[in-house]
Structures are given as structure tokens and as C-alpha cells.
Amino acid sequence: MVSLSSVMLSFVKGIQKSKVSLLGAFITTVTFPVLVGAIILDMLGYVTNTYYGFFIYMILGPAFIFGLVLVFAGLFFFKGSREVQIFTIEYLQDQVSDPVRFSRVKKLIVLGVALTIVNISVVSLLAYSGYHYMESNEFCGQFCHTVMNPEYTTHKNSQHSNVHCVECHIGSGAAWFAKSKLSGTRQIIAVALDTYPRPIHTPVHGLRPAGETCEACHRPELFHGDKLVIREHTLDDESNSKVNTVLMMKVGSAGDRAVSSHGIHWHVSPEHKVTYVSDLSREIVPEVTLTLADGTQKVFRSGVKIESGKTETRTMDCIDCHNRPAHIYLSDLEAIDLKFEEGKIPRDLPFIKREALKAVNKSYKTLAAAKSGIAADLQAFYQQNYPEVLKEKQAQLVQAIAGVQAAYSENVFPDMNIGWGNYTSQLQHGADFDKGCFRCHGGEHATESGEVISSDCNICHSILAEGEKDPAILKTLRGE
Ligand code: HEC
Ligand code: HEC
Ligand code: HEC
Ligand code: HEC
Ligand code: HEC
Known part of the structure; x- marks a missing residue:
């Protein structure tokens, strides 16, 4: 016959006997109050x-x-197991089947159930808040500060700053969560051992298909109509003249009930599939295959060869063009132009565009060195060539220096070896018509029967003005 108190006693004794259980009991007792307090503070938003x-x-x-x-391992598998032998199935059956004995162990069962509920709640609370913590932009972007700082900064400056890292990188569903945590653990080890690449490699080969991430919010099959794009540039003449390029982008549609797929988003229509073979950087594309709904295929080849084993085959999706929706690293020209457009660099400082471009293109080891170098160069230029600027336009010069420094710090990250042009956007073709769309549209990709992927300027956009000071088309559009 075993009484309730002796059961309790043997439980406690079991724990005492086993060093493993004792250690476990010590850890749980110490962590429990701290943990509950900390989670509550976190959930109330007191700690960021x-x-x-x-x-x-x-x-x-x-x-x-x-x-x-x-605690349990000690009780059942180590020294404590002798003390808790009374918890055998027969013993429990005995206790439960006899009403007198049952009433005696009732308290113990209630206690056991209560403790289990407390433990399960703490563990679920942990799992729930821990999951949200690991999905936060702060965890993704700031935890490994130097490593992720460039992506965190560029994300913050993008149209997608309110979209969480995980919405594009992981998407929903347990399988992708687990997959990402596995690769995340590998990444944390790489950070701890300092073996990560600088800069981080791109493209991201394990990225979830865009159809399951981007298309949760964007539906190119429902796009209608074209898009007017007005680009503002600043020339490198003395007066830093402003010019505009105006394009009508033939955004098109991936095709839906009423319209058939056409224009730029024709590529992502479900009616046909564009697959391509490329090198691992996806910059060189020797072969493109178009598969129509009826199964017929057209294979376009450029004649360029890539070593076998160093190629990748992909079905085109959003990120083959929109590879920089959230991490937009501008080129030196674009970054400086944007600061003029935002009014951060005053136009009335002679040759400021030309000098700014020179200053940001020197090589610096740290951001601090870059900032002081940029300031010193610009000060020196005006000192030597336009001393009157230092006297009369000191405030504008200070503002311009800050603008140029910002253009640099938003796009160049010396800690991670990210310089101008390290990460390029595919949503363009570059001034030399050799990048982005022109990986396939350069006019070199032909089928055996001689059909060529078009490089006709007008299939993607009509050019309404190019580099003009106050173009007529803008006057028309403004109703002047
Ligand atoms: C709107 C979608 C989107 C969001 C939001 C987003 N990313 Fe990305 N990210 C991408 C795409 C697309 C790529 C490039 C994939 C490619 O070219 O293979 C990328 C690439 C990266 C890379 C590889 C380096 C590079 O720049 O190519 C890292 C690291 C990264 N993202 C981290 C983050 C972090 C951290 C956040 C949140 C602070 C975040 N991302 C938010 C879409 C997104
Ligand atoms: C959680 C929703 C969400 C996801 C996921 C998302 N986006 Fe967006 N995206 C938005 C919103 C909202 C905007 C508009 C932001 C604004 O202009 O203020 C936007 C803007 C854009 C724009 C600019 C549109 C314009 O008018 O210039 C592009 C291009 C774009 N997203 C592409 C992508 C791509 C590619 C992906 C996948 C890698 C993606 N988005 C994933 C919500 C999302
Ligand atoms: C063949 C390249 C290509 C592919 C593939 C592609 N896009 Fe685009 N997309 C473009 C271009 C080019 C523009 C016009 C951008 C500009 O000049 O502002 C654009 C514009 C957009 C816009 C803005 C539309 C508007 O009218 O303001 C959104 C949103 C967008 N794309 C989302 C997507 C999504 C989501 C996918 C994948 C389902 C996708 N795109 C696939 C090239 C592409
Ligand atoms: C991976 C290769 C590839 C890339 C990259 C690519 N395209 Fe295409 N594109 C094709 C193929 C293949 C066709 C169909 C050619 C044909 O049928 O003659 C096509 C056709 C088009 C068409 C005509 C669609 C129609 O209505 O028939 C437009 C417009 C277009 N592309 C725009 C773009 C733009 C803009 C970009 C860059 C943002 C781009 N493409 C990048 C492969 C590509
Ligand atoms: C396959 C599609 C495609 C073809 C073909 C094409 N372009 Fe473009 N072009 C683009 C895209 C995409 C952009 C970027 C639009 C943006 O900045 O929003 C662009 C931008 C431009 C710009 C503006 C650059 C700037 O920022 O000021 C000019 C100018 C231009 N293209 C000229 C041409 C000329 C000339 C041709 C013919 C030789 C041509 N393009 C052929 C897709 C194409």
C-alpha cells in the first residue's frame, strides 16, 4: 500500500537521487519566473x-x-528511476479502479494535470511568441547587424518597407518555415565563425517561387493598360541642368478572362512558359525555351557556351525581372540624380553633379572615411575654383555635402564589400543595352528557323522624350 504522501515523497526523492533531474529542476525553477516575466514584457511591447x-x-x-x-529523463532513465518504480501501469490501474484509493491519489492527479497545463501553456506561449519574433524584420535584419545591414537599409528605403522580410523570403506554411530555419541555423553558424561571404551571394537560389509570395499581393493577370514613366536626370554641366526622359512602358497583362496576355507581363501568363538556361549569376543566358499551351516549343540560342555543371535552368517568374523589389541599390548616377530630384542637393552650386560623382567614386575602407572624404573633396573643389561659394553659399554647400553622403551611405556598404554596381537590377537594359531584359532581347537569340527574340525598342516602351530640357510631351500632359 502506498499513500499519497509517500508517492509525493518518492517523486521528490527520485529527483533528489538523480543528479540529472536535480540539474533539470534547478534550471526550470530559475528560468520559469524570468521567462514568464520577459515574455509578458515583450508581448506588451515594452522591449524593442x-x-x-x-x-x-x-x-x-x-x-x-x-x-x-x-527532470523526466532523470526520473525514468537514470538514478531517479528506482524511486518512481511505483508509477507502474499496474499501480495506477490499482489506484484508479478502487474508489477509496482513487480518492487518495485524486489530489496528486489534479496537481499533475495542473502542472502539465502550466508547462504546456508556457511552452506554447514560447512557441507562439518565438515564432513571431523570428518572423520580425528586426530579427532578420538587425540581429546579424553588419551582415544584414545593407538589405535592412535598402528594404527600409523601398516601396516594400511595410512588407516583412519573411513575406517574400519564406511565405506562409510550416514546410517553408522549417526550411528557412534550417538554412537560418547554417547562416548563424557562418556569422559566428565569420565564414560568410562579403557581399552575400545573389541570386538567392533557394528563394520560394514568386508565384507563392509576390502574387499573394500582386496579380499581373489583372493588370490593364500602360504606365507612364518620367525619369529626371541631371547633366554634369556647370548649371547642373535638369532633363527628362519620358517613356510609355507597355506593362501589359498576364491575361485574364477578357484580355489575352500581352506586353511586358506576357512572360508570366499561365498560357505559356518561358524557361531559360543561364550561368549561376543568371547574367549570361545561352538558351531560352518558349512552351505554348498546346505543348509546341521554340528554342532560342545565342551561341554562347557555358561550362557544364555551372548552369541553372529556371522558369521565368517575377524576380527574373523584379530582382530588386526591396533591396534597390542604385548606380552612382541614379543615386546622385535622385538626391537632386528630392531637393537634397541644391542645383545652384556650379558643377556639383560632376564633383559629387567624382567624390563618391573614390574607394574608401569605412563609411566614416567615405563621409569625411566626400566633405573634404567638395570643400576643396570650391575653395580652389569658386571661393565665393564658400562665402555666399555656405549653407547650400553643407546641404549638398549631406545629400551626397546620403547617396553614398544608402547604396554603398564598405563593411560588406558592396560598392557601386555590385547588385544590379534586371528591370532595365543599361545604357549599353547589354543587361537586364537584353540578356535575352539583345537580338542574338534565334531559333534554328531564324526567328529572333525581338530587340525592337517599341515592344517594351515608346520613347516620348529622351534627355530633353522641358519636353513638349510633359507640357501637353500638364495641359499647357
Ligand atoms: C518584396 C519582397 C522582399 C522583401 C520584403 C525582402 N526581400 Fe530580401 N530579397 C528579395 C528578392 C527578390 C531578392 C533577390 C533574389 C534574387 O535575385 O535571387 C532578395 C535578396 C535578399 C538577400 C540576398 C542579397 C541580395 O541583396 O540579393 C538578402 C540577404 C535579403 N534579401 C534579406 C532580406 C531582409 C533581411 C529583409 C527584411 C529586412 C528582406 N530581405 C525583405 C525580396 C524581398
Ligand atoms: C504583402 C504584400 C506584398 C508582397 C508579398 C509583395 N508586394 Fe509588391 N507591393 C506591395 C504594395 C502594398 C506596394 C505599393 C507600395 C507603394 O507604392 O506605396 C507594392 C509595390 C510594388 C511594385 C511597384 C509598383 C509601382 O507602381 O511602381 C512592384 C514592381 C512590386 N511591388 C513587385 C513585387 C514583387 C516582384 C514581389 C515579390 C518578390 C512583391 N512585390 C511582393 C505589396 C506587396
Ligand atoms: C519580363 C520582365 C517582367 C516580369 C517577368 C514581371 N514584371 Fe512586373 N514589370 C516589369 C516592367 C518592365 C514593369 C514597368 C516598370 C517601370 O518601368 O516602372 C513592371 C511593372 C510592374 C508593376 C507595376 C505596375 C503598374 O502599372 O504600376 C507591378 C506591381 C509588377 N510589375 C509586378 C509583377 C509581378 C507580381 C510579377 C510576377 C507575377 C511580375 N511583375 C513579372 C517587368 C516584369
Ligand atoms: C529569359 C529571357 C527573357 C528575359 C530576361 C526577358 N524576356 Fe521578354 N521575351 C522573351 C521571349 C522568349 C519572348 C517571346 C519571343 C517571341 O515569341 O518571339 C519575349 C517577349 C517579350 C515581349 C513581347 C510580348 C508579346 O506581346 O508578344 C515583351 C514586351 C518583352 N518580352 C519585354 C521584356 C522586358 C521589358 C524585359 C526586361 C524587364 C524582358 N522582356 C526580359 C524572353 C525574355
Ligand atoms: C525588352 C524590352 C526593352 C527593349 C527592347 C528596349 N527597352 Fe529601353 N527600357 C526597358 C526597360 C525595362 C527600361 C527601364 C524603365 C524604367 O526605368 O522604369 C528601359 C528604359 C529605357 C530608357 C530610359 C533610361 C533612363 O533611365 O532614362 C531609354 C532611353 C531606353 N530604354 C531606350 C531604348 C532604346 C533606344 C531601345 C531600342 C534600341 C530600347 N530602349 C529597347 C526595356 C526595353
């Missing part, structure tokens, strides 16, 4: 520090669960 989240969910939480596991 990334390292604090890491401490709760990646260290304290697992420690608590580890403690629980140790």
Missing part, C-alpha cells in the same frame, strides 16, 4: 531590443524546455 528577443526565445526558452526534459 533585438538581442533581448534573442535572449528570451533562443536561450531562455530552450533552457526551460531542456530543464523539463532533464
Whole structure:
């Protein structure tokens, strides 16, 4: 006959006997109050520090669960097991089937159930808040600060700054979550051992298909009509003249009930499939295959050869063109032009465009060195050539220096070896018509029967003005 108190006693004794259980009990007792307090503070939003989240969910939480596991492992598998032998199935059956005995162990069962509920709640709370923590932009972008700083900064400056990292990189669903945590663990080890590449490699070969991420929010099959694009540029003459290029982009549609696929988004229509073979950087495309709905295929080849084993075959989706929806690294020209457009660099400083471009193109080891170098170069230029600027336009010069420094710091990250043009956008063709769309549309890709992927300027856009000061088309559009 075993009484309730002796059951309790043997449980406690079991724990005492086993060093493993004792250690476990110690860990759970110490972590429990800290953990509950910390999670509540986190949920109420009192703490925003990334390292604090890491401490709760990646260290304290697992420690608590580890403690629980140790307690039971000690009781059932190590020294404690002798003391709790009374918890055999026969013993429990005996207790439950006899009403007198049952009433005696009832309290123990209630206690056991209550403790289990508390443990399960803490573990679920941990899992729930930990999951949200790991999905946050702060965890993705700031935890490994130097490593992710460029992506975090460019994301913050993009149209997608309100879209969480995980919405494009992982998407929903447990399988992708698990997959990303596996590669995440590999990445944390790489950071700890300092073996990660600088800059981080792109393209991201394991990215979830865009159909499951981008298309959760955008539906190119429902696009209608074209898009007017007005680009503002600044020339490198003395007066930093402003010119405009105006394009009508034939955005088109991926085709839906009423319209058939046409224009630029023709590529992502379900009616046909464009696949291509490229090198691993996806910059060189020797072969493009178009498969129509009826199964007929056209294969376009450029004649360029790539070593076998160093190629990749992909079905074209959004990110083959929109590879920089969130991490937009501008070129030196675009970055400086944008600062003029935003009014951050005053146009009335002679040759400021030309000098700014020179200053941002020197090589610097750190951001701090770049900032002081840019300031010193611009000061020196005006000192030597336009001393009156220093006297009369000191405020504008200070503003211009800040603008040029910002153009640099938003796009160049010396810590990660990211210079101008390291990461390029495919949503263009470059001034030399050799990049982006022209990986396939350069006029070199032909079928055996001689059909060529078009490089006709008008299939993608009509050019309404190019590099003009106050173009007539803009006057018309403004109603002047
Ligand atoms: C709107 C979608 C989107 C969001 C939001 C987004 N990314 Fe990306 N990210 C991409 C795409 C697309 C690529 C490039 C994939 C390619 O070219 O293979 C990329 C590439 C990267 C790369 C590889 C380096 C590079 O620039 O190509 C890293 C690292 C990265 N993202 C981290 C992040 C982090 C951290 C966040 C959140 C702060 C984030 N991303 C938010 C879409 C997104
Ligand atoms: C969670 C929703 C969401 C996801 C996922 C998403 N986007 Fe967006 N995207 C938006 C919103 C909202 C805007 C408009 C932002 C604004 O202009 O203020 C936008 C803007 C854009 C634009 C600019 C449109 C314009 O008028 O210039 C492009 C291009 C784009 N997204 C492409 C993508 C691509 C490619 C992906 C996948 C890699 C993607 N988006 C994923 C919500 C999303
Ligand atoms: C063949 C290249 C290509 C592919 C593939 C592609 N796009 Fe685009 N997309 C473009 C171009 C070019 C533009 C016009 C951009 C500009 O000049 O502003 C554009 C414009 C857009 C816009 C803005 C439309 C508007 O009218 O303002 C969105 C949103 C967009 N794309 C989303 C997507 C999504 C989502 C996918 C994948 C389903 C996709 N695109 C696939 C090239 C492409
Ligand atoms: C991976 C190769 C590839 C890339 C990259 C690519 N295209 Fe295409 N594009 C094709 C193929 C293949 C066709 C169909 C050619 C044919 O049938 O003659 C096509 C056709 C087109 C068409 C005509 C669609 C129609 O209505 O028939 C437009 C417009 C177009 N592309 C725009 C673009 C733009 C803009 C970009 C860059 C943002 C781009 N393409 C990038 C392969 C590509
Ligand atoms: C396969 C599609 C495609 C073809 C063919 C094409 N372009 Fe473009 N072009 C683009 C895209 C995409 C952009 C980027 C639009 C943007 O900046 O929003 C662009 C931009 C431009 C710009 C504006 C650059 C700027 O920022 O000021 C000019 C000018 C231009 N193209 C000229 C041409 C000329 C000339 C041809 C014929 C030789 C041509 N393009 C053929 C897709 C194409």
C-alpha cells in the first residue's frame, strides 16, 4: 500500500537521487519566473531590443524546455528511476479502479494535470511568441547587424518597407518555415565563425517561387493598360541642368478572362512558359525555351557556351525581372540624380553633379572615411575654383555635402564589400543595352528557323522624350 504522501515523497526523492533531474529542476525553477516575466514584457511591447528577443526565445526558452526534459529523463532513465518504480501501469490501474484509493491519489492527479497545463501553456506561449519574433524584420535584419545591414537599409528605403522580410523570403506554411530555419541555423553558424561571404551571394537560389509570395499581393493577370514613366536626370554641366526622359512602358497583362496576355507581363501568363538556361549569376543566358499551351516549343540560342555543371535552368517568374523589389541599390548616377530630384542637393552650386560623382567614386575602407572624404573633396573643389561659394553659399554647400553622403551611405556598404554596381537590377537594359531584359532581347537569340527574340525598342516602351530640357510631351500632359 502506498499513500499519497509517500508517492509525493518518492517523486521528490527520485529527483533528489538523480543528479540529472536535480540539474533539470534547478534550471526550470530559475528560468520559469524570468521567462514568464520577459515574455509578458515583450508581448506588451515594452522591449524593442533585438538581442533581448534573442535572449528570451533562443536561450531562455530552450533552457526551460531542456530543464523539463532533464527532470523526466532523470526520473525514468537514470538514478531517479528506482524511486518512481511505483508509477507502474499496474499501480495506477490499482489506484484508479478502487474508489477509496482513487480518492487518495485524486489530489496528486489534479496537481499533475495542473502542472502539465502550466508547462504546456508556457511552452506554447514560447512557441507562439518565438515564432513571431523570428518572423520580425528586426530579427532578420538587425540581429546579424553588419551582415544584414545593407538589405535592412535598402528594404527600409523601398516601396516594400511595410512588407516583412519573411513575406517574400519564406511565405506562409510550416514546410517553408522549417526550411528557412534550417538554412537560418547554417547562416548563424557562418556569422559566428565569420565564414560568410562579403557581399552575400545573389541570386538567392533557394528563394520560394514568386508565384507563392509576390502574387499573394500582386496579380499581373489583372493588370490593364500602360504606365507612364518620367525619369529626371541631371547633366554634369556647370548649371547642373535638369532633363527628362519620358517613356510609355507597355506593362501589359498576364491575361485574364477578357484580355489575352500581352506586353511586358506576357512572360508570366499561365498560357505559356518561358524557361531559360543561364550561368549561376543568371547574367549570361545561352538558351531560352518558349512552351505554348498546346505543348509546341521554340528554342532560342545565342551561341554562347557555358561550362557544364555551372548552369541553372529556371522558369521565368517575377524576380527574373523584379530582382530588386526591396533591396534597390542604385548606380552612382541614379543615386546622385535622385538626391537632386528630392531637393537634397541644391542645383545652384556650379558643377556639383560632376564633383559629387567624382567624390563618391573614390574607394574608401569605412563609411566614416567615405563621409569625411566626400566633405573634404567638395570643400576643396570650391575653395580652389569658386571661393565665393564658400562665402555666399555656405549653407547650400553643407546641404549638398549631406545629400551626397546620403547617396553614398544608402547604396554603398564598405563593411560588406558592396560598392557601386555590385547588385544590379534586371528591370532595365543599361545604357549599353547589354543587361537586364537584353540578356535575352539583345537580338542574338534565334531559333534554328531564324526567328529572333525581338530587340525592337517599341515592344517594351515608346520613347516620348529622351534627355530633353522641358519636353513638349510633359507640357501637353500638364495641359499647357
Ligand atoms: C518584396 C519582397 C522582399 C522583401 C520584403 C525582402 N526581400 Fe530580401 N530579397 C528579395 C528578392 C527578390 C531578392 C533577390 C533574389 C534574387 O535575385 O535571387 C532578395 C535578396 C535578399 C538577400 C540576398 C542579397 C541580395 O541583396 O540579393 C538578402 C540577404 C535579403 N534579401 C534579406 C532580406 C531582409 C533581411 C529583409 C527584411 C529586412 C528582406 N530581405 C525583405 C525580396 C524581398
Ligand atoms: C504583402 C504584400 C506584398 C508582397 C508579398 C509583395 N508586394 Fe509588391 N507591393 C506591395 C504594395 C502594398 C506596394 C505599393 C507600395 C507603394 O507604392 O506605396 C507594392 C509595390 C510594388 C511594385 C511597384 C509598383 C509601382 O507602381 O511602381 C512592384 C514592381 C512590386 N511591388 C513587385 C513585387 C514583387 C516582384 C514581389 C515579390 C518578390 C512583391 N512585390 C511582393 C505589396 C506587396
Ligand atoms: C519580363 C520582365 C517582367 C516580369 C517577368 C514581371 N514584371 Fe512586373 N514589370 C516589369 C516592367 C518592365 C514593369 C514597368 C516598370 C517601370 O518601368 O516602372 C513592371 C511593372 C510592374 C508593376 C507595376 C505596375 C503598374 O502599372 O504600376 C507591378 C506591381 C509588377 N510589375 C509586378 C509583377 C509581378 C507580381 C510579377 C510576377 C507575377 C511580375 N511583375 C513579372 C517587368 C516584369
Ligand atoms: C529569359 C529571357 C527573357 C528575359 C530576361 C526577358 N524576356 Fe521578354 N521575351 C522573351 C521571349 C522568349 C519572348 C517571346 C519571343 C517571341 O515569341 O518571339 C519575349 C517577349 C517579350 C515581349 C513581347 C510580348 C508579346 O506581346 O508578344 C515583351 C514586351 C518583352 N518580352 C519585354 C521584356 C522586358 C521589358 C524585359 C526586361 C524587364 C524582358 N522582356 C526580359 C524572353 C525574355
Ligand atoms: C525588352 C524590352 C526593352 C527593349 C527592347 C528596349 N527597352 Fe529601353 N527600357 C526597358 C526597360 C525595362 C527600361 C527601364 C524603365 C524604367 O526605368 O522604369 C528601359 C528604359 C529605357 C530608357 C530610359 C533610361 C533612363 O533611365 O532614362 C531609354 C532611353 C531606353 N530604354 C531606350 C531604348 C532604346 C533606344 C531601345 C531600342 C534600341 C530600347 N530602349 C529597347 C526595356 C526595353
